[in-house]
Amino acid sequence: MNDxxxxxxxxxxxxxxxxxxxxxxxxxxxxxxxxxxxxAQTGLWARYSPEELATxxxxxxxxxxxxxxxxxxxxxxxxxxxxPGHLALAQLEAYxxxxxGRFTLITQNVDGLHQRAGSQNVIELHGNINRTKCFEEEVIxxxxxxxxxxxxxxxxxxxxxxxxxxxxxxxxxxxxLVAASxxxxxxxxxxxxxxxxxxxxxASLPYLALRHGAVVVEINPDETSLTAQATYVFNGPAGQVxxxxxxxxxxxx
Ligand code: BJW
Numbered sequence: 001m002n003d004x005x006x007x008x009x010x011x012x013x014x015x016x017x018x019x020x021x022x023x024x025x026x027x028x029x030x031x032x033x034x035x036x037x038x039x040a041q042t043g044l045w046a047r048y049s050p051e052e053l054a055t056x057x058x059x060x061x062x063x064x065x066x067x068x069x070x071x072x073x074x075x076x077x078x079x080x081x082x083x084p085g086h087l088a089l090a091q092l093e094a095y096x097x098x099x100x101g102r103f104t105l106i107t108q109n110v111d112g113l114h115q116r117a118g119s120q121n122v123i124e125l126h127g128n129i130n131r132t133k134c135f136e137e138e139v140i141x142x143x144x145x146x147x148x149x150x151x152x153x154x155x156x157x158x159x160x161x162x163x164x165x166x167x168x169x170x171x172x173x174x175x176x177l178v179a180a181s182x183x184x185x186x187x188x189x190x191x192x193x194x195x196x197x198x199x200x201x202x203a204s205l206p207y208l209a210l211r212h213g214a215v216v217v218e219i220n221p222d223e224t225s226l227t228a229q230a231t232y233v234f235n236g237p238a239g240q241v242x243x244x245x246x247x248x249x250x251x252x253x
Pocket of ligand 1: 026030165194195238
């Protein structure tokens with residue numbers, strides 16, 4: 001008898017997989033204290049929705065407001081620690097790569113917590129909040145002279161600086177999107193973890209995997225549009241489900 005909640009068939013499919021692809025969203029960082037996007041926001045930012053702040057139009061309209069929203073989030077992320085869900089994914093990567101399997105971790109998150117947990121092969125679809133670029137020329141800017149200007153000015157062209165993240169209406173980094181789509185098409189098992197599946201093109205990746213014959217697993221306490229189509233669904237927080245999945249996988253293997 002199993003002392004874990006996972007079907008034996010799923011454990012076998014995972015053990016036999018040559019390539020595992022994972023898509024994560026804000027839900028995996030929720031247990032680290034990083035608020036998700038579509039939950040009510042708190043405090044100073046309760047009046048705004050991400051759709052009103054995470055666009056180039058919002059930045060043009062009020063660059064100070066948008067810069068300060070990201071400065072607040074950058075601080076929050078700096079204080080956050082990877083949780084057992086992030087750590088279990090890093091362990092899974094080590095487990096599969098040690099067996100010559102391929103493991104592709106695709107994240108929509110900009111918080112860098114997967115890398116801090118030890119994950120090596122991370123595709124960041126929506127950029128990283130800890131990098132800064134020029135709003136005008138899009139070049140990455142590592143440092144700028146101390147200033148009271150908010151946002152600070154680009155030291156090369158004088159334009160505004162902005163976070164190196166992907167806003168609504170902007171293209172995703174081309175190489176990241178190609179790598180993510182290829183992984184979705186090539187993998188044997190695809191895990192969709194902690195994402196509402198509302199934002200394209202990331203939301204299409206599990207369906208691409210399904211169309212190419214992969215086993216698709218969803219881990220999320222809430223239902224999403226993927227739930228009805230996923231091969232296996234685990235309704236629970238990633239920080240609880242993933243460590244148990246890792247244990248089940250490595251038991252007697
Ligand atoms: C837990 C949990 C726990 C809670 N454990 N789970 C096709 C059709 C319609 C529209 C479009 C389309 N193609 C493109 C678009 C336009 C647009 C789009 O998708 N709009 C939709 C809103 C309809 N997409 C774009 O503009 C993209 N660009 C693009 O496609 O360029 C070409 C193009 C442009 C225009 C037209 C056509 C083509 C860019 C998208 C950029 C998204 N950027 C953001 C902000 C990043 C920077 C920042 O962080 O500020 O990315 S928006 C925000 O949403 C962020 C996230 O990565 C993304 C996804 O959110 P996520 O991760 O799913 O979070 P939530 O909060 O929604 O869900 C959390 C989930 O966790 C929930 O389900 C909870 O239940 C769960 N959960 N606790 C596990 N403990």
